[in-house]
Amino acid sequence: MPESISLFLSRWRYNPWVYGGMGIGMAFLAGVLIAKMGIMGGLAVIAIPIGIAVLLAVLLEPKIGVYLYANLSFLIGAVRFLDTDVQVGLGLDGLLMLTFVGTLLNARRMAWHRLKNPAFFCVLIWLFYTILEYFNPNSPYPPAWFYHARSFSLSWVFLSFIVLVNPITRDDVWLLVKTWIGWSVLAAFWGFKQQYGHVIGLRDLEQSEMNWLMAGAARTHILWGQLRSFSFYSDAGQFGSEMAGVSLVCIILFMAEKRWFYRLVYLALALFIFWGYAVSGTRSALFVLLGGFGAFLVLQRKLAPILYSAMVGIPILAILLYTHIGDSVYQIYRIRTALRPTQDESFLVRLENQERLKHYLADLPFGTGIGSSSGAGVRFSPWHWAAQIPPDSWYVQLWIETGVVGLGVYLFMLAGIILTGIWRLWHLKDPNTITLMLVLLCEFIGICVVSYSNPILGQFPTSTMLYINTMLFASANRWDKG
Known part of the structure; x- marks a missing residue:
């Protein structure tokens, strides 16, 4: 039929x-x-x-x-x-x-045979676990499952299925990456307007954005009189992490490109979007760059890029760690504090919350049910302790809602996807395909790292790009022209 x-x-x-x-x-x-x-x-x-x-x-x-x-x-x-x-x-x-x-x-x-992919099997295992979580007897409101299951597993499975079997060409993937960069440039522009609009005679914030801040977001987005730009993303945390991730994409393309004109274009894009990350005031997003670029250096299996990057990176880190150069610029000061987490009050509060959660979850290996914390928890079961402690982390949210067992399954899935991507990458022969897959894989690794401190892995549009990208690099061999 x-x-x-x-x-x-x-x-x-x-x-x-x-x-x-x-x-x-x-x-x-x-x-x-x-x-x-x-x-x-x-x-x-x-x-x-x-x-x-x-x-x-x-x-x-x-x-x-x-x-x-x-x-x-x-x-x-x-x-x-x-x-x-x-x-x-x-x-x-x-x-x-x-x-x-x-x-x-x-x-x-x-191409139905491409469903026989280890990364797809890992996603299916996670889907099966999340379906079982619907019957978690400790859930304060089981119907809330439907509100978080989409970002947890359902969208990932459907996108994985579609991306794997469809006849997607390498040009299609490049178009997706360029569109992604284009959206990021637009987001950075809007973030600059929020931060510097008065300088060029524009309103910094639209009335609707002001209303959102006054409704409660100002508590986390206006610190010491400084606005943390959020552009048109869900919040400054996601905006900063996305900007850091796409900065990483442009840096890798800059290093891989042989034509000088395009190298300059990618360098300019990287610097422009990186400052978008800076005006977000999201300190932890720095670890998207550190984790993703570190993966990029290791995955190339070449000594020269590691040495060149060390020559540039070590002095920059030393300046951030051991000097106060640039502290008069608020954005640089915020980036510097990311490297000193033990001196950060918000980080210490997160550790205290995790200690409280450890006590609550000691006898709940399967958690309190999907939809019991964060947004859905506040909406449907605000009386429950799981809704009253902010997770402040994607992995902590998974720990609360699916327990230590669910968190273990999820981390197993991420490891399986990354290892599948590495395996595919190391067997590629075509240089253009290698560059493209390095971009997707390293950015994914960077977002996985920063998701410890920001719950962005399950937020649109970050989740959409990652769910698509995982199955692209996990099936990279289909574009290898050898």
Whole structure:
């Protein structure tokens, strides 16, 4: 049945009767909507054909759905600053399901053998565990499972399935990376506007952003009179970590590029986006760069890059650790304090919270159930202790909700994915594919490191890019031209 439907859809591409009938139908519908709804009807007339075009495009070529999903993920954080009831999250879920259906309808073109991938099996094991967590007897409100399971495992499994089997080309992957950099440049611009807008005659913050801060976010985003820029991400923590991650991407591309013009472009992008990280005031995001770049040096298995990087990196770290140069610039001072965690009050508070959690979770090896802490916990079970202690870490949140057993399964999954990526990488022969996979793998490792201090691994758009990227580098051999 799916193959017959796919064949039927494919014939639409060249059938003039189909397009003629659709045109007449849309003209009639446009007249009715404008007559009854006025301006809103006119907007609907524009939106409906776009929606139909997207629907057909995704059903006919599912990888288009993956690209659209990645782009729309960047709008999740921005929507909360708009006076609208548009549910981008539900729209993303619908698009993901539509892409999944399109993949099934085009079954004959799919490479089903690629599902026999160790990284995919690791994700499936984690999915199975999270499904079992729905029946956790210690959960204060079991239906809250649905609110966190999406970011925990469901989206990862669907994206992994779609990315592995679809005929994605290496050019498609490069387009995704360039789009990712493009969104990051735009995010850095918006972060600079929030920080320096008054200098060029613009409002630093829009009224909706001010409302968000005054609703409680100011407690963590305005420190000692200094704003921590958050751009259009969920918060400054995610903004800073994303900027650090994409800075790492540009640094690796700069080091791998042979053409000087493009090297200068990547260097300029790295510096520009890095300052986006700086204005976020997210100190721990520095470890995205340290962890990811360290992985980059090791994975190349070459001594020269390690020596060159040490010649540049060691003096910079020494200046940050042992001097006060640049302390008058708030952003540099914040970066410097990341290297002195024992002198940071917020870090010490996190350690105290983890000691409290250790006491509560001593007899709960499977945790308190998915959805019992963080956002869903505060919403559905605010009386429960799990909702009253801020996790301040992705791994701590997993520890609370899935227990030490669940955290162990999750870390096993991450290790399996990374080892699969390393195995694929070390067997590649094509230099361009090696560079591309190094970018994706090292950025993933960097985000895994920083997720100890920031719960960003499960937040849009970081989660979307990582879920897609993991299956790209775990199946890197499909692009190797040897």
